[in-house]
Amino acid sequence: MPLNDQLPALNREFIAHFGEMGSRWGINRTVGQIYALLFLSPKPLCADEIAESLEFSRSNVSMGLKELQAWRLVRLRHVPGDRREYFGAPDDVWEIFRVLAEERRRREVEPTLTMLRSALQETPATDDERHAQERMRQMHEFISRLMIWFDDVQKLAPETAVQLMSMGSMVTRVLEAKDRLTGRNTKKQSSPS
Amino acid sequence: MPLNDQLPALNREFIAHFGEMGSRWGINRTVGQIYALLFLSPKPLCADEIAESLEFSRSNVSMGLKELQAWRLVRLRHVPGDRREYFGAPDDVWEIFRVLAEERRRREVEPTLTMLRSALQETPATDDERHAQERMRQMHEFISRLMIWFDDVQKLAPETAVQLMSMGSMVTRVLEAKDRLTGRNTKKQSSPS
DNA sequence: ATGAGATTTCAGGAACTACTGAAATATCAG
DNA sequence: CTGATATTTCAGTAGTTCCTGAAATCTCAT
Numbered sequence: 001m002p003l004n005d006q007l008p009a010l011n012r013e014f015i016a017h018f019g020e021m022g023s024r025w026g027i028n029r030t031v032g033q034i035y036a037l038l039f040l041s042p043k044p045l046c047a048d049e050i051a052e053s054l055e056f057s058r059s060n061v062s063m064g065l066k067e068l069q070a071w072r073l074v075r076l077r078h079v080p081g082d083r084r085e086y087f088g089a090p091d092d093v094w095e096i097f098r099v100l101a102e103e104r105r106r107r108e109v110e111p112t113l114t115m116l117r118s119a120l121q122e123t124p125a126t127d128d129e130r131h132a133q134e135r136m137r138q139m140h141e142f143i144s145r146l147m148i149w150f151d152d153v154q155k156l157a158p159e160t161a162v163q164l165m166s167m168g169s170m171v172t173r174v175l176e177a178k179d180r181l182t183g184r185n186t187k188k189q190s191s192p193s
Numbered sequence: 194m195p196l197n198d199q200l201p202a203l204n205r206e207f208i209a210h211f212g213e214m215g216s217r218w219g220i221n222r223t224v225g226q227i228y229a230l231l232f233l234s235p236k237p238l239c240a241d242e243i244a245e246s247l248e249f250s251r252s253n254v255s256m257g258l259k260e261l262q263a264w265r266l267v268r269l270r271h272v273p274g275d276r277r278e279y280f281g282a283p284d285d286v287w288e289i290f291r292v293l294a295e296e297r298r299r300r301e302v303e304p305t306l307t308m309l310r311s312a313l314q315e316t317p318a319t320d321d322e323r324h325a326q327e328r329m330r331q332m333h334e335f336i337s338r339l340m341i342w343f344d345d346v347q348k349l350a351p352e353t354a355v356q357l358m359s360m361g362s363m364v365t366r367v368l369e370a371k372d373r374l375t376g377r378n379t380k381k382q383s384s385p386s
Numbered sequence: 387a388t389g390a391g392a393t394t395t396c397a398g399g400a401a402c403t404a405c406t407g408a409a410a411t412a413t414c415a416g
Numbered sequence: 417c418t419g420a421t422a423t424t425t426c427a428g429t430a431g432t433t434c435c436t437g438a439a440a441t442c443t444c445a446t
Contacts, residue, residue: 008322010312014329017308021301026218028434039332040325047393057436062394083392083444093335108214115210119203129201132233136207139232142286221404240423250406255424276414276422 007053011040015054027067030056034064035073035089044077044086072099098154105150109143116140200246204233208247220260223249227257228266228282237270237279265292291347298343302336309333 007015015036022032033054038045045053051061065087068074073096077086090096116136124130200208208229215225226247231238238246244254258280261267266289270279283289309329317323 008317008319008325010315010317010322010329011325013308014312014325017305021305024219024301030434040328042321042324059394059396059437060435063435066394085393093331097335097339108217112210112214115206119207122203124201124203126201128235129203131235132201132204132207135233136203138286142290146290223404252407252424252426253405256405259424278423 007037011037014040030054030060031064031067034061035068038068038074038087038089041088044075044079044088046082046084046086048084050087071103101150105147109147113140113143113147116143200230204230207233223247223253224257224260227254228261231261231267231280231282234281237268237272237281239277239279241277243280264296294343298340302340306333306336306340309336 015033018036019029019033022035023029034050034056037050037053047058047061047065050056050065051058054061056064065074068087069076074087074089077088079086090099116139119136120133120140122133124133208226211225211229212222213225215228216222227243227249230243230246240251240254240258243249243258244251247254249257258267261280262269267280267282270281272279283292309332312329313326313333315326317326
């Protein structure tokens with residue numbers, strides 16, 4: 001039983017779930033749990049409090065917090081008259097999502113695009129190489145477009161949460177509007193300017 | 194040196210990169226490499242060919258293919274007059290993306306939403322619990338909206354690739370159109386229908 | 387400067403995951 | 417049914433990652 005009894009059952013379940021999810025995807029279990037704890041906490045917590053709540057070693061918490069800081073998912077806060085460092089998760093869920101997306105992009109997408117661009121520079125010798133290069137071109141184009149489009153979405157929601165809340169069916173809504181404007185189908189469109 | 198010299202340098206680099214990326218995120222190195230190999234290959238490959246190209250053990254390839262099939266990322270093909278099974282990646286990059294997104298949703302998002310919904314049923318006792326539940330409510334709402342919106346995007350692009358290719362700056366384009374229609378800012382909108 | 391408290395680093399062991407070869411199972415032509 | 421070929425399973429090992437306690441480092445009040 002890894003989680004402190006002082007934590008409400010509600011919190012314990014949430015934290016456990018994020019531990020699981022964390023390991024499903026790149027982040028390790030304890031890092032996920034630390035983040036979940038901070039996300040739920042009404043106040044920033046210091047490392048000792050985290051270690052006690054989750055029953056991790058102090059040094060494990062230290063490493064976990066370092067990783068979360070590298071992901072820019074936790075904020076460092078100082079309480080006046082207390083030398084310890086306190087940590088908190090951003091309040092705004094949209095902000096959290098944005099940061100996560102940015103970090104993943106920086107760590108995974110950009111290196112991939114770089115690799116693809118460099119492969120596209122090469123001159124293929126054989127037919128198989130020509131085919132492989134064409135596949136890479138398709139992937140490169142796809143990812144580039146996805147990124148452009150993602151930038152657009154981010155630009156659309158610069159003032160965080162509230163906007164996203166109205167974003168639900170925004171795409172369909174504006175497309176309906178656009179259809180009314182331009183005539184018909186959402187398929188192909190002429191020049192935007 | 195894990196990759197067969199018969200593979201062009203171009204392919205070897207791509208495959209190695211996807212091995213790396215695979216391990217960065219949930220999937221293991223060999224599975225990523227098998228996928229990359231299939232993605233580049235002009236023809237479906239059988240397990241032996243994969244094992245030879247990548248210099249993995251035959252059984253490792255078998256397990257990797259099983260996992261890729263569980264993710265619905267490879268297609269099984271039979272060549273007439275050949276008892277062996279051949280595997281290929283879908284040609285269409287948008288299709289690949291769609292399948293990946295669906296699988297991740299099924300494996301990660303849905304369980305999270307379920308957990309959150311069940312937590313939201315509980316009646317909080319303490320103030321901290323009340324706060325934690327409010328945070329979960331925010332997260333639940335955020336993820337739900339994101340999923341609704343994602344559904345919308347998928348509905349928009351039902352005939353795959355070509356559509357996505359025109360999707361690049363679609364959001365900004367249609368918003369420009371909408372702005373012209375409705376008057377001004379993209380901030381808040383009244384009833385759609 | 388000193389030392390008390392806070393934080394980080396790090397070596398080593400525990401726990402986990404990946405990979406292999408061998409054996410078992412499945413498939414199919416004759 | 418039999419044997420040839422293809423595929424999967426599995427036990428064990430190799431390799432990796434995680435976690436801890438102890439020691440080192442940092443920070444600041446006195």
